Amino acid sequence: MSYQNYVSRKEGNELGAGYVAKVREKFPSAILDEERQTADQLTITVKTGIAA
Numbered sequence: 001m002s003y004q005n006y007v008s009r010k011e012g013n014e015l016g017a018g019y020v021a022k023v024r025e026k027f028p029s030a031i032l033d034e035e036r037q038t039a040d041q042l043t044i045t046v047k048t049g050i051a052a
Contacts (some may be wrong), residue, residue, distance in 0.1 A: 007033070014039055015042075016040075016042055020044065032046060
């Protein structure tokens with residue numbers, strides 16, 4: 001499935017849930033936190049690999 005299909009696909013009331021699921025599948029430890037502000041607005045925190 002293409003990027004656009006994941007971004008525009010609705011799963012329940014959450015837009016983009018399929019895209020986030022695919023990122024988690026491809027990079028299991030990359031997404032550290034996921035928080036929804038609304039049904040179509042999502043903030044994710046990702047691991048960057050940059051040492052502090």
